[in-house]
Amino acid sequence: MSDLPPMTSIKRWLVTTNHKDVGVLYLATALFFLLLGGVLAMLFRIQLWDAGGTGFLTGSEYNQAVSAHGLLMVFWFLSPIATGFANYLVPLQIGAKDLAFPRLNAMSYWFYLFSGILFGISFFQGQTFSGGWTMYAPLNVPMYTTAMEAATGGNAAILALILFVFSITIGTVNFLTTIHRSRAEGLGLWNMPLFTWSWLLTVWMMLFAFAALLAALLLQASDRIFLTQYFATDQGSSLLWAHLFWFFGHPEVYIVFFPALGIMFETFQTFTGRRLVGRKWVIIAMVLVAVQSFLVWMHHMFLTTINLEIKTLFMATTIGISLPFDLMVFALIYTMVKGxxxxxxxxxxxxxxxxxxxxxxxxxxxxxxxxxxxxxxxxxxxxxxxxxxxxxxxxxxxxxxxxxxxxxxxxxxxxxxxxxxxxxxxxxxxxxxxxxxxAWETPRRVFDYGVGLQLxxxxxxxxxxxxxxxxxxxxxxxxxxxxxxxxxxxxxxxxxxxxxxxxxxxxxLENWDGRPSYASGRLEFVDDSAAATDGGLTADASHQAEHADHASIWPVGIGFGMFVFFLGISGITPYMVSFADGTGTAPDTLVGTGAEPSILYPVLTVLGVAILGYTLFEYGRERFHAPEMAIAERWPFDGIGTTKLGVWFFIASDVVVFGSVIGAYVFMRLHMGWNNWTMVPFASWPGLLNTYILLTSSFTVVLALVFAERQNKKGLLTAMGATLLLGLAFMTVKAYEYSVKISHGEYWWYGLEYSIYYVTTGLHALHVILGLLIAAFMIYRIRTIDAYLDDHRPVEFFGLYWHFVDIVWVFLFPLFYLM
Known part of the structure; x- marks a missing residue:
């Protein structure tokens, strides 16, 4: 599918990958969630009309309304509406015809929409999450909430957030790759429009901040669904959540505000009739804020047991980050005064x-x-x-x-x-x-306040x-x-x-009739068609003139599959509670919650996996042409291809995810006392064996790339097959290790050390499984259509991911098996 139906057709909006259409979808959906969040706000403002509450809402309903309002506004409205503007405008402002990966752009939107639908459904699963939008531990785990919420609604809300972060990650990688690889000729970074500058810094912050949030949400979902013990103990759980959440939470303030700041810069310039005063210094100030935003998170934790010296340091960084904003504010004021x-x-x-x-x-x-x-x-x-x-x-x-x-x-x-x-x-x-x-003396998140504050x-x-x-x-x-x-x-x-x-x-649809160029110092449109006809352009430039595809049904299918899968696993908790109760080893607080298992949720989980498997397979098989700009500004990534750069950005985000999970292990172990930690593995030999297996698999991936470069189909198949077999051997050893522990009654809820061991190594195993699925698909493509012989780059990209997974294991092995 390549041609777009008319805009009046519903099919158009289901299949489109064009950046302008996706931008409109983001804007419309974000405005809907604004209305939903606003209605919730009015509900609890009615409750606050009288001191002590009006009785309009029960205490539980009030907590749900406050929590859902915060989550909807921060996640499903503020960031997505800015993403809508960026989708529509950034390619236009930099002279591109679309984003670097149009189908991934559409997938990002569908993940966003289905995450919001999943969050809405959580209201009808008993009740939604009610622990506040900051989701502080231990109020974010089942033992401190009602049985209904523990089983379904609260889980669905957290899983909706995870799906939303998937959307953010895909979009972030896409925008970073586009802005750094697809700027029009002569458009250097310094000369980009200020809205695009603000969005570039926003997505750089998103790349790392949302990765930390994803790690925190994965740990919380593990606690809620699989009964692990990250945030249910008194061993520093609350402090761990605060560190993980606010490492995301404070950059999020600037992630939300930077696009708005970019709009202010653009509108002030347009409606004062003059260039922004101090433009270069404003850009430098925004860069400083983006970097420093990751160095101030602990000021949200001044009331914790962190020592005074560290608090004082973070007080200084907090005050320091206000200084670049002073410069930006004065730049806007002076622009207005002089215009x-x-x-x-x-x-x-x-x-x-x-x-x-x-x-x-x-x-x-x-x-x-x-x-x-x-x-x-x-x-x-x-x-x-x-x-x-x-x-x-x-x-x-x-x-x-x-x-x-x-x-x-x-x-x-x-x-x-x-x-x-x-x-x-x-x-x-x-x-x-x-x-x-x-009325500042009113306590947050409660509807009871002094009568003197009622006015x-x-x-x-x-x-x-x-x-x-x-x-x-x-x-x-x-x-x-x-x-x-x-x-x-x-x-x-x-x-x-x-x-x-x-x-x-x-x-x-295609944005430009000619090729935008700033080579002369101002915007011009260059007609390359004649030069291409006369042989005056390279083959790449001629290739660029080919028809680009703008439609694919598979992104919405993948989004729907993720939605069904997450909806299914949101109701797995009662099965886990029943299983734990049957073993006789589960903590008492997790047993007897009153939640009854329903066969609907396992069926939905299996159905979601089936839909995902089919749609991802067809997505990989689909012929989709998104031509790359032959002539473009690409500093500082001139020597890196578009897809390769996207893979590197994804890996950078995944480094933060694993860094946060491993950091949680180190933090909790130090909090408990390094030598008081229970070593979970029964022996070190499975870890050592798996280390050898994965390192060998990295070597076979390198061989696969060599054979692909030499167009040796048999060698490529052999090397990729060896990689697949070695990965399966790794999973077999890991399964044997897990089975021995479980047979000894050492379950993941047995204690904090067991939870951390199973979750950390399990997250790595999940990455291995993803790599194995990709490898199997690539082998299928090699056998059926002789793929990767004329273009070996996909083998190289797979190798980057596989080497990253192997490197992570090199860190996990000594942490869990030797120390």
Missing amino acids: RVRFTTPFLFSLGALVLFILGGITGVFLGAVVLDFEFRGTYWVVAHFHYVMVSGVTALIGGLYYWWPKITGKMYSETLGKLHFAVYFLGFNLLYFPMFL YHRMATAGAFVLGASFLIMFYTLAKSWLSGPDAPDNPWAYSRTAEWAIPSPPP
Whole structure:
């Protein structure tokens, strides 16, 4: 499948891989989750109308509403709506025809959508997760929640987050590869548009931050579903979760805000009619913030037992990270002062975002001081500060929606309605969140507060409904524009300075008639077709002119398969509890939860595996042509191919996943006392044997690459077959080792040491199994169509992954078998 159906067809949106269509899907879906999260917020604001609660919600319902609101807004709205803008605009701004991996881009969206659906279903599985959006241990494990939630709903919510992180990881690798490999000729990094710059730094932060979150979620899912003991003990479990979560959580603030900042830069330049003041220093400041964002996470842990010297160090880094933001804020102010401002709807929202962010940033400095944090932590001061920062980003994102609406739809909106929307929005925002500063003594996440604070909470509840009404105005304005608005010109804004405004509104499917080039110092469109006809271009450039594919059904199939599989394993916990109870060795707190096993969930699990197997196989077989730009700026990755660079980015993310899981082992062992740790393996020889097996398999992969380069089919088959057999031998030894332990009653819930051993080595084994499936598929392709003889690069890419898996085992062997 390569041709796209018309936009009025549902099939179009199921099969499209075009970056603009995927961007529209992201934007529409994110706005739906905004509405869902907003409705939940109104529910618990009604509960907060009276001190002590109105009785509108029960305590459990209130906890679910607060938790789900936070999770939906942070994960399913804020990051995805920015991803929607980036999908639509980044290729246009850098002169590319699409993202580097169009089918993976579509798959990223479907993972996102199905993760949100899975989260929604969790409400109907007894109850959804209710431990707060930060999911603090030990409230995030079954023994501290109700039986229903332990069995189903809470598990589904956590698995939905894992599927969402899969989506983020795929998208991050795609954007990094695209921006670094597909910039138009003459467009160096320094000269990229500021929105693209902000998104580049955002996805660099995503690559590492979400990998740490994925590790934390995998450990939590293991605790909830398979009854391991990471976060259910008193051996440092709460501190471990805090480290893992906030190593993600604080960069997430900048992951959310950077795209909004990029929109502010673009709209300020357009509607002041001048270039951003101090542009070079603004970029440097953003780079500093991106790097430093990973060095401040511990200020969320000032109330823990971490010693004062480390707390003081992190207080300094926290205050230090505010300095680059000062530069960015002053750059925006000076740009406005030196320009001629036009108060359009997009500019009003960007200006409003700047005002709100300044207040949010100033109040955040209070929390960065250890002494003041002891007073404000766990109060509504944090709630108010957090929303002034995060929702100021939402304000700018709404400005971006108005700014690029004419480009996306080809229709103009009513400025009168847009400005009315801003006025109601700004009033509702401040009426909702500013009273929270005044009611700061209210404890977070509870609906009981002092009677003297009731007026402020009633103001906030009224503000919530005003803010909600503003979004009704926005949806009416955009719907009216879509249905009956005047046609938009190609560029409705004077002084806009990015490439998307140089093409029709909406843009054509292939974006450009010619090849965009900045070689002359300004945007030009070069016609390469004549040169290609006359032989003036290389074969690669001629190949680029070939028709590109824009449709594939398999990404949505893979997304659906993942959804069914995760929905199935969300209900496995009752089976595990029953199994543990039957052994007589499970902790008492895990037995007798009252959850009854249902045959539906195992059936769904098997069905999900079947769907995944079929769709992944067909995805691999599908002929899909996504031509690479023959002439492009690729610094600093000139010598690395597009797919190879994508593999390297994926491995970099996986390094953080394994680093976090191994770090959890080291942290917990140090917390318990290094010499007090129980050595789980019954002998070291299985680990040593598996080390030899995996190292040998790395050698056979190298041989496979050599045979592929020499176009030796028999040698390639032999080497890949040997790799497959060695991998199976590794899994056989590992299965024997597990079976001996289980036969001795040494289950993964037996103690913390056993949980860590089974989960860490099991995660590695899962990577081995994935590698074996890829190897088996490659052998099938070699036998049936003589694959990889003319193009050996896929063998090299598989080798990179396999060598990485082998290197991880080299670390695991001494940690678990020798120390």
